[in-house]
Amino acid sequence: MLAEIITIGDEILIGQIVDSNSAFIGKELNKIGVDVYQITSIQDDKQHILDALEEAKNRVDIVLLTGGLGPTKDDITKHTICEFFGDTLIQNDKVLQHIEALFAKYIHTPVTDINRMQALVPSTSTVLMNNFGTAPGMWLEKDNTVFVSMPGVPFEMKNLMKDEVLPRLQEKFDRPFIIHKTVLTYGLGESAIAKKIEQWEDDLPSFIKLAYLPNLGRVRLRLSARGIDEKLLIDTIENKIADLHAFIGDIIVGYEEDESIELMIGKILASRGQFLAVAESCTGGKISQSITAYAGSSSFFKGGAVTYATQSKTDLLGVDRDLIKQYTVTSNEVAKAMALGVKNKFKSDYAIATTGNAGPSKGDGDVEVGTVFIAIATPDRVFSEKFVFSNLRERTIGKAVNKSFEMLFNEIT
Known part of the structure; x- marks a missing residue:
C-alpha cells in the first residue's frame, strides 16, 4: 500500500516556510500500515499540479495533497482538481453554513463573496468537514487511486487527517x-x-x-x-x-515511542519530590526550553538563568570574580560554581550548568571554538567535564544540550 504526499505552494519552494505537513502525514500513514513512496513539493501552477497528479496516479494507491485551498486568486488547487477529474465546482450548503458560523462567532465581520467561494467543491467529491477553518477537505477517486485534498494550515490539516482521512483509509484498504x-x-x-x-x-x-x-x-x-x-x-x-x-x-x-530523556528525568525527579535548576551560558536557554516544552514540567523544574555575559555570572549566580580571573570564564571551576550558584538560588536538589565557546569567535574566554564545560550539582557533590564538540555553533550547542541531559540522567539513575 503506497501513498504520495504532494505539497502545493511557492512559499515552500522558496524556503519561506518549512514543510512540516509532510512529516506529520508520513508518520500518521506509517502507523496504519501505509508506506509513503514519494513526497513532492510543487508550485501554485495549473500544469505543474496536473502533471503531479497524473504521475502520482500511476505509481501509488493514495495521493494526499495539502495547500492551495485558500479563497484568493493564487489558490488554484480546486479548479485544477476539477480539470483533472473532468468535474465542476458546486456549492456545498453545509460548508457554507459552517463558514458563516465561524465568521459570526470568531471574526465578527461580514462574510464576503470570496469567503463564500470556500464552499465550492468538485461535484463528485466527498466533503471532509474542516471544523477549524473555512476550507473543507475533499476525497475523490480515479482509476483505483484515492485523492485527498486538504488545506495547508497545519492544525487544520492535522485534525482532518485524524478525524476524517485516516479512518476512511483504514476502512477502505487492507493494510499490513x-x-x-x-x-x-x-x-x-x-x-x-x-x-x-x-x-x-x-x-x-x-x-x-x-x-x-x-x-x-x-x-x-x-x-x-x-x-x-x-x-x-x-x-x-x-x-x-x-x-x-x-x-x-x-x-x-x-x-522514543515512550518518552524523551527530558521526560524520563522529570518523572524520576517528580516521583522523589526533587527539583532541577539550570544555569546556561553557551547553550543560551536551550536546555530550559527543552524541559519546558512539555506540560507539567513545573513538577520538577524550578527555573533557569541564562548568564551569557561574564558579569551576569557574578551578579546573578554569585560566581567569585577571583575564580573567573584565575581559571577564565570557560573552565570546569566556573561551571561548577555556576551549578552551585543556580542550585542555591532556586533551592533545587540538582542543577545543570554550561559554559563554553560555541563560536564563531572566542568571546570572553580563551578556549577553542567548540569547547564546552558541563557541570552537574547533586544533593551531595558537584562535578564538571570538558568536551570539544564541533567548530559549528549550532552543532556545538545541540551536542551540549544532549550531553547535559545524559550526564544528569546517569547521575539520578
Whole structure:
C-alpha cells in the first residue's frame, strides 16, 4: 500500500516556510500500515499540479495533497482538481453554513463573496468537514487511486487527517502491520555502536530492518517490522531489544515511542519530590526550553538563568570574580560554581550548568571554538567535564544540550 504526499505552494519552494505537513502525514500513514513512496513539493501552477497528479496516479494507491485551498486568486488547487477529474465546482450548503458560523462567532465581520467561494467543491467529491477553518477537505477517486485534498494550515490539516482521512483509509484498504520501536542511546557514536552490535544485527530476521539515526551526541536505533501477524512482529521486536541490552545496555536510556530523556528525568525527579535548576551560558536557554516544552514540567523544574555575559555570572549566580580571573570564564571551576550558584538560588536538589565557546569567535574566554564545560550539582557533590564538540555553533550547542541531559540522567539513575 503506497501513498504520495504532494505539497502545493511557492512559499515552500522558496524556503519561506518549512514543510512540516509532510512529516506529520508520513508518520500518521506509517502507523496504519501505509508506506509513503514519494513526497513532492510543487508550485501554485495549473500544469505543474496536473502533471503531479497524473504521475502520482500511476505509481501509488493514495495521493494526499495539502495547500492551495485558500479563497484568493493564487489558490488554484480546486479548479485544477476539477480539470483533472473532468468535474465542476458546486456549492456545498453545509460548508457554507459552517463558514458563516465561524465568521459570526470568531471574526465578527461580514462574510464576503470570496469567503463564500470556500464552499465550492468538485461535484463528485466527498466533503471532509474542516471544523477549524473555512476550507473543507475533499476525497475523490480515479482509476483505483484515492485523492485527498486538504488545506495547508497545519492544525487544520492535522485534525482532518485524524478525524476524517485516516479512518476512511483504514476502512477502505487492507493494510499490513508496520511496527516500529526506537531505542535511545547516549554516549557512543554510530560507528562504535555498529561494531559492538554487529553480530546482533546479523541475526535479525528478514522482516525486521534496523536504521541508525545519529543526532548530536545521541544515536537512535529504529527497528521496523512489517507483516500480517501483528503479535509476531511485536513479540519478535521486544525479544530482539531484550537481546540488545547484552551488547549495549550501558548506553540505552529509553525508547522514543515512550518518552524523551527530558521526560524520563522529570518523572524520576517528580516521583522523589526533587527539583532541577539550570544555569546556561553557551547553550543560551536551550536546555530550559527543552524541559519546558512539555506540560507539567513545573513538577520538577524550578527555573533557569541564562548568564551569557561574564558579569551576569557574578551578579546573578554569585560566581567569585577571583575564580573567573584565575581559571577564565570557560573552565570546569566556573561551571561548577555556576551549578552551585543556580542550585542555591532556586533551592533545587540538582542543577545543570554550561559554559563554553560555541563560536564563531572566542568571546570572553580563551578556549577553542567548540569547547564546552558541563557541570552537574547533586544533593551531595558537584562535578564538571570538558568536551570539544564541533567548530559549528549550532552543532556545538545541540551536542551540549544532549550531553547535559545524559550526564544528569546517569547521575539520578
